[in-house]
Amino acid sequence: MQRSGMISIWFFIGVLLLAYGILILASGVWELSSPPEHPVVLANLHVGIWWGALMIVLGGFYTFRFLPGRK
Amino acid sequence: MSLSAVDIAIIALYFAAVLGIGFYLRRFTKTGEDFFLAGREMTAWVAGLSFLAANLGSLELMGWAASAYQYGILAAHWYWIGAIPAMLFLGIVMIPFYYISKTHSVPGYLKLRFGEPARALSAISFGLMTVLMSGINMYSMALIMNVILGWDIHFSIWASSVTVALYVVLGGLLSAIFNEVLQFVLIWFGALLISIVGLIEVGGWSGLVARVHERFPNQDYTHLWSGLGSFTGNPMGIHWVGIVFGLGAVISMGYWTTDFLVVQRVIAAKDLRSAKLAPIIGAAFKMCVPFIVILPGLLGLAVLPEHLVGANEVTAGQHSYNEVLPLMLARYCGPGLLGLGITALIAGFMSGMAGNVTAFSTVWTYDIYRAMIRKNATDQHYVTMGRWCTILGVLVSIGTAYMVMSFKSIMDYVQALFSFFIAPLFGTVILGMLWKRATPAGGFWGLLAGTASSIGMWAWVQLDHSAIRYVALSANAQDMAENMFRALWSWIVCVIVTVVVSLMTEPKPMSELKGLVYGETDIPSEGHLPLWHRPIFWAGVVSAVFVVIQVIFW
Numbered sequence: 001m002q003r004s005g006m007i008s009i010w011f012f013i014g015v016l017l018l019a020y021g022i023l024i025l026a027s028g029v030w031e032l033s034s035p036p037e038h039p040v041v042l043a044n045l046h047v048g049i050w051w052g053a054l055m056i057v058l059g060g061f062y063t064f065r066f067l068p069g070r071k
Numbered sequence: 072m073s074l075s076a077v078d079i080a081i082i083a084l085y086f087a088a089v090l091g092i093g094f095y096l097r098r099f100t101k102t103g104e105d106f107f108l109a110g111r112e113m114t115a116w117v118a119g120l121s122f123l124a125a126n127l128g129s130l131e132l133m134g135w136a137a138s139a140y141q142y143g144i145l146a147a148h149w150y151w152i153g154a155i156p157a158m159l160f161l162g163i164v165m166i167p168f169y170y171i172s173k174t175h176s177v178p179g180y181l182k183l184r185f186g187e188p189a190r191a192l193s194a195i196s197f198g199l200m201t202v203l204m205s206g207i208n209m210y211s212m213a214l215i216m217n218v219i220l221g222w223d224i225h226f227s228i229w230a231s232s233v234t235v236a237l238y239v240v241l242g243g244l245l246s247a248i249f250n251e252v253l254q255f256v257l258i259w260f261g262a263l264l265i266s267i268v269g270l271i272e273v274g275g276w277s278g279l280v281a282r283v284h285e286r287f288p289n290q291d292y293t294h295l296w297s298g299l300g301s302f303t304g305n306p307m308g309i310h311w312v313g314i315v316f317g318l319g320a321v322i323s324m325g326y327w328t329t330d331f332l333v334v335q336r337v338i339a340a341k342d343l344r345s346a347k348l349a350p351i352i353g354a355a356f357k358m359c360v361p362f363i364v365i366l367p368g369l370l371g372l373a374v375l376p377e378h379l380v381g382a383n384e385v386t387a388g389q390h391s392y393n394e395v396l397p398l399m400l401a402r403y404c405g406p407g408l409l410g411l412g413i414t415a416l417i418a419g420f421m422s423g424m425a426g427n428v429t430a431f432s433t434v435w436t437y438d439i440y441r442a443m444i445r446k447n448a449t450d451q452h453y454v455t456m457g458r459w460c461t462i463l464g465v466l467v468s469i470g471t472a473y474m475v476m477s478f479k480s481i482m483d484y485v486q487a488l489f490s491f492f493i494a495p496l497f498g499t500v501i502l503g504m505l506w507k508r509a510t511p512a513g514g515f516w517g518l519l520a521g522t523a524s525s526i527g528m529w530a531w532v533q534l535d536h537s538a539i540r541y542v543a544l545s546a547n548a549q550d551m552a553e554n555m556f557r558a559l560w561s562w563i564v565c566v567i568v569t570v571v572v573s574l575m576t577e578p579k580p581m582s583e584l585k586g587l588v589y590g591e592t593d594i595p596s597e598g599h600l601p602l603w604h605r606p607i608f609w610a611g612v613v614s615a616v617f618v619v620i621q622v623i624f625w
Contacts, residue, residue, distance in 0.1 A: 013256050016257075017260070027075075031406070036405065040404060041374075045271070
């Protein structure tokens, strides 16, 4: 659905995943240094860190791959 | 459950993104073809993901997770036998007729095949059903936000619907489809984590089965088919005949092949091969959706300390089945991930609602307004009408949401409405596509008789509940089983009446059936394509995986 001059939907998805990944990873790292009073179940897995990292990798890939103007 | 600043930032970013996409795409939405059919330029992947996302409303996400808690893995039938065969049938058999006829809508196809009366009947019933479903979706979303997060119910309804209205008014179907793909990705990222962490907690699938059996020793929640030999051998009170013939052969075929809400996304594809591939791609992902919807419900049975109850039985401090997905979200997701999960629920609601309002505005503008009220206006006039109609659809949906607050049992009535119109419509469309002898009178009277018989059976059971033993073949049948059998009977009535009336009336000349019916439509051959480029090959792959899954969870 790439009309002339139209930014790909995959670029928008990449940017949003990247932004979310950064926020979630940062939040996970913050929790490492200041653990919450009522941790969630299996908090020891530090899910936020690896889920945030995965989103950064995928978001970064899609952002770069579908960057507007990139051939 | 309370949200942190990171959670709120994630939700706010989501709203900014969907609105930004709407504003960005406005410049690409100028003609009626752009607004109502996204310029017919979708790739197979985008059309396929959007086709599936339009169906992933909040009712779908939270409702089926709740059903999984209530009925166990049987709820997965609605994702597997209740979807996959129908989606593949749409891609391989029916799409060529929709696509080659160049119709704008399913009622539009009925106009070409059977004439104006059949189109009018299906357009009006579809419009009514769509806005009602949209309102129900909206209310269920607002209710969950209220129960789980304490958000004001009016704020949830208005903030979400105004956002959807804005981005659809700005960019039409193009904007809806763009956002649906984005929402589809977010739904997966937000919900998948529950299943992964949940499986780690219970020790994998075998640990899950062991825990569920230990906590609920008198019910079988973990087998897909083996308990369906009798009405009393499973938590749903349903027989395999109802699942295979009512759900698999009629309701799902009706929904996935004739509900314009989903078909609209496929006929917006850029060419016939992409249009055929889109539902097959959708089917491949649909098979995986139980992993983020059904599995959290089953995990809830295994790990939640309290036993959830039906919405009508909730007392202070208790939670209903409907809250199982948010409860599981709160169990595993800390700051940031919780915001992502809530965003997934909001995205589900918005994709479902945008699907409803875009389909409503197309059917209203092309099949009611242009057909019956103003026939020869300019293309620009119809685009403007489509934009106003989107706002009107959203407002009527909001009205329906408020109506639901007053009449709680209307949820059941709307589910019934859905089955009234979809099952007979499938009978009419499939005969129209595959049987040249079906006549305009046969199509109209078959559709009317099927719809009337379905409403009649529903009313009969409402007035005298013992009639359920005739409609659903068992006095033990539950509501879900009644829906399945009612759909099956109404489809049979529609087919019989269509056949009988057609044989008694004059058929259309063959020259008027070109591109509309099997045997009179030149469907381009795919013989020259490599095997892996052919839709039929991928349909075969999806079918094989589908069969393997049934055997694994038998």
